[in-house]
Amino acid sequence: MKKGYAAQSLSRTILLTVVILFYVTQAHTQNTAVHISLKLKDATLKEFVKRIEESTGYSFIYGEEIVITQKINLNVKEMPLPEVLDNVFKNESISYRLSGKHILLQKKKTTKPVSRKFTISGYVTDGTSSETLIGANIIDSHQNQGSTTNPYGFYSITLPAGKAELRFSYLGYTTEQHSFVLQKDTVINVQLADNNQLQEVVIISDKAEAGARATQMGAIEIPTLQINKVPSILGEADVMKAIQLMPGVQAGVDGSAGLYIRGGSPDQNLILLDGTPVYNVDHMFGFFSVFTPEAVKKVTLFKSSFPARFGGRLSSVIDVRTNDGDMKNYHGTFSIGLLTSKINLEGPIVKDKTSFNISVRRSYLDLLAKPFMPDDEKYSYYFYDLNAKVNHKFSDRSRLFLSAYNGKDHFSAQYDSNTDYTDGSGMDWGNTIVSARWNYIFNNRLFSNTTVAYNNYLFTTNAYTYNQTSNANESMVNRYSANYHSGIRDWSYQLDFDYNPLPAHHIKFGTGYLYHRFRPEVMTSKIADLSNHQVERDTTYHNINNSRISAHEVTAYAEDEMKIGPLLRLNAGLHLSMFHVQQQSYFSLQPRLSARYQVSKDIALKASYTKMSQYVHLLSSTPIAMPTDLWVPVTQKIKPMRSHQYALGGYYTGIRGWEFSLEGYYKDMRNVLEYKEGVSFFGSSAGWENKVEMGKGRSAGIELMAQKTMGKTTGWISYTLSKSDRKFAKGGINNGERFPYKYDRRHNINLTVSHQLTDRIDLSASWVFYTGGTSTIPEEKTTIIRPEGSSNSGFGGWSADYGYYYPSGNNTPTVSEASYVEQRNNYRLPASHRLNIGVNFNKKTKHGMRIWNISLYNAYNAMNPTFVYRSTSKNNSDKVVIKKYTILPLIPSFTYTYKF
Structure with missing residues (x-):
């Protein structure tokens, strides 16, 4: 029975299946029908x-x-x-x-697809002039990821496919937003509009490599607006004077444009003009710099946490970029002041394709003083700067920049006597720099820049004497002339890449070659005698036979700006260098590491380590910059200088419109140079290796800064507590004991304020206070006899030990007094302080803007020491008296500027 029941059930199941298949088939036939x-x-x-x-x-x-x-x-x-x-x-x-x-x-029930990523890239430019904007911010609000434009205005950011909302912003420009669905690699070129809002001025901007949110520390961008507003000598705005107001930066001699950064010397600063090193940045013996503000686009100071692409100096990198030129409209600036006049012009050569920018500046003290000079004495001094740049756009992927700079200082003096005797001399020194840079975008993630440059710094001086005597029997004419020149010449090639493989990585890498041609000095003299018979006896002497020195420098680097999680960012890099000179090669491997940890929305901590090497030295003994200072390379005896710098900092941005920072650093230096006891340098590098010693240096400090970045009143106050010293081998300088560096200043305060009083009037002021540096002052006198021939190559000199000028030697025995000093830098100079005030009166005209500037340098006439010297008391010749010399009292000035 069970068996029959099972068979019956199976038959019913088969029948039901057939019926269902029939109806399904029928339904499908009906649907498709x-x-x-x-x-x-x-x-x-x-x-x-x-x-x-x-x-x-x-x-x-x-x-x-x-x-x-x-x-x-x-x-x-x-x-x-x-x-x-x-x-x-x-x-x-x-x-x-x-x-x-x-x-x-x-x-639909689908598995979650793997999110694809695409890259957005392009240029950010000024909407009016089409000039590229450096350091513009690009932020995606959906992914909270960002990027910035590089020194050529190019950016690249990689995001997941889907909705994207990019915000483009830059100081002084209207923020622009782009919303779209990202489905493929995309090129977006953005032109930002100038918002002309003066009431919100960012003093220290927050860009990729500068500011509180940057991974690097000790990096500061100096806006050109602030450079032009800082009151300075004779109303002459100056890049270097603005940098001196930053924490950790010393000015050296009061009023000069010298930079002593975190315990370093002036030759330890790498100063770049559009990527090319500048060896002499001084005008008027160091009181002004060669950078014309109207030609400058951006200035960035790195004093620690150096990016791996920079090398060759120990203390700082000052990266100066010049304006590219307006591709749409012609306009310019004309300015006249008490010291200089200058003009800047820019505009399109081919609209939206090729542009130019040219800036010329010249001083005219020589022209103003000439009518007041006596007939028998004539003196002349002037300086000039010429900046020129051409920017050509082949396509959105290819651009070419041609830049040139030429600047010179000229000084001459001539004395005519009533006895047919003429004596004269002259000095000329300056830079010539020519460079070509080609930008090329291989794809939306890889950007390249190729730079070829030529740099020539040359100093020449000449002296001549013309004497004519005559009597009844004979007439004799004697001519004597001497010429001296020195300098350094470079040819360089640099290839740099920006690569963005992933949203969390921004990689830079490249290589470079630099050929140095050092010309320490060549001195020639010429004597010509002419008699009544016109027989010329002409003899040329080569007093200094110093051969030219060639050196080769090769570098390579790689750095990665990476994001590790939502709170931690790292910048890790490596700089490799090789310097070959006089059959000797020096190699250096320099790691760089910096980190930023975002504790909260408004609090960030940073730490960094940097190793640097330097292969060139500047020989100088004077307290102010002189054109006789000579650049020399390392040799088989003199090793490269090296430094290790460690830094730690904290930053707070919780108060709207304010930024607060605290940075501490320690820098250890090796193979730093000092002149030996009793010797100095002045105009001759002969035997310089035997005049110096290599030793150790260290510098430590704490820098505090509070800055107001928004509103009608902006500015900052900074305080630096620092110490710097040197130490040499026992038996050498200072008998191996530590001694303070000559610009070791314990306290330094800078206060800078700008206030927009009305739409037409703005005020600015800066007040500085710093404790004095050190100097070596003789304590006792002694008598020395110089043997015959113990000359100083015909030159006098400024004593590095004693702080006074000594006359040139000769070839006869001399008896003179010298001073005995027990300790190097044994005297600390008095403190210096100074208030500078400036006011601008702005008025719009039919064709542009008219600006009157009135400034007071050293407004309350503080008699700060430019240098000190040893003297004796009027009542007691054995009593030593230290006297100071001041050359910069209260100096009023005015400047007229017209922008069109």
Whole structure:
């Protein structure tokens, strides 16, 4: 019975299956048999459902979660129903199923796809002039990721596919937003509009490598607006004077443009003009710099946490970039002051294709003083600067920049006597720099810059004597002339890449070659005798036969700016260098590491380590910059200087419009040079290796800064507590005991304020206070006899030990007094302080803007020491008296500027 029942059940199951298959097949035949002719434009899902139900008799079943993202457009004739449904829902996350006379709609069940990433790149430029903007910020609000434009205005950012909302911003420009769906690699070139809002001025900007949110520490961008507003000597705005107001920076001699940064010397600062090193940045013996503010686009100071692409100096990098030129309109600036006049012009050569920028500055003390000089004495001094740049755009992927700079100082003196005797001399010194840079975008992630440059610094001096004597029997004419010149010449090639492989990585790498041609000095003299018979005896002497020195410098670097999690960012890099001179090669491997940890929204901590090497030295003994200072390379005896710097800092931005920072550093230096006891340098590098000793140096300090970045009143106050000293081998300088560095200053305070009084009037002021540096002052006198021939190569000199000028030697024995000093830098100078005030009166005219500037340098006439010297008391010749010499009292000035 059970067996029959089982057979019967099996038969019923087979029969039921056959019936179901028949009905399913029949239903499918009926569905495919339904053909539709339908025309719809921008229809909603509801409208589409209604038309299908009316045409076919089918009914749709779906819930509220079923929505479409795009309007429905159809124009079909006699198309099967399944094909119509496939076309409508192919780009939607909706699936359908036919069941009898019902159409069931459901959300597609799909596995989550791997998110694809695409790169957005392009240039950010000024909307008026088309000039590229350096350090513009690009932020995506959806992913909270950002990037900045490089020194050529190019940016690249990689984001996941989908909705993107980029915000482009830059100081002084209106923020621009771009919202779109990112589905492929995209190029977006953005032109930002100038917002002309003076009430919000960022003093220290927050860019990729500078500011509180940057990974690097000790990096400060100096806005050109602030450079022009800082009151200075004779109303002459100066890049170096603005940098001196930053924490950790010393000015050296009061009023000079010298830079002593974190215990370093002036030759330890790498100063770049559009990527090319500048060896002499001084005008007027160091009281002004060669940089004309109207030609400058951006200035960035690095005093620690040096990016790996920089090398060759120990203390700082000052990266100066010049204006590219307006590609749309012609305009310029003309300015006249008590010291100089200058003009800047820029505009298109071919509109939106090629532009130019040219800036010329010249002083005219020689022209003003000439009418007041006596006939028998004539003196002349002037300096000039010429900056020129051409910017050509081949395409959005290829650009070419041609830059040139030429600057010179000239001094001459001539004395005519009544006895047909003429004596004269002259000095000329300056730089010539020519460079070509080619930007090329290989793809949206890889940007390249190729630079070829030529740099020539030359100092020449000449002296001549003309004497004519005559009597009844004979007339004799004697001419004597001497010429001296020195300098350094470079040819360089640099190849740099910016690569953005992932959103969390921004890689820079490159290589460079620099050929140095040092010319320490060549001195020639010429004597000519002319008699009545016009027989000329002409003899040339080579007093100094110092051969030219060639050196080769090769560098390579790589650095990665990386984001590790939401709170930690790192910049890790490596700089490699090789310096070959006089059959000796020096190699250096220099790691760089900096980190920023975001404790909270408004608090960040930073730490860094940097190793640097330096292969060139500046020989100098004077307290002010002199053109006789000579650049010399390392030798087989003199090793490269090296430094290790460690830094730690904290930053707070929790108060709107304010930024606060605290940085501490320790710098250890090796192979630093000092002159030996009793010797100095003045104009001759002969035997310089025997005049110096190599030793150790160390510097430590704490820098505090508070700055107001928004509103009508902006500015900052900074305080630096620092110490710097030197130590040499026992038996050498200072008998191996530590002694303070000559610009070791314990306390330094800078206060800078700018206030927009009205739309037409703005005020600015700066007050500085710093404790005195050190000097070596003789304590006792002794008598020395110089043997015959113990000359100083015909030159006098400034004593590095004693702080006074000594006369040149000769070839006869001399008896003179010398001074005995027990300890190097045994005297500390008095403190210095100074208030500078400036006011600008602005007025719009029909064709531009007129600006009157009135400034007071050293407003309350503080008699700060430029240098000190040893003297004796009027009442007691054995009593030593230290006297100071001041050359910069209260100096008023005015400047007229017209912008058109």
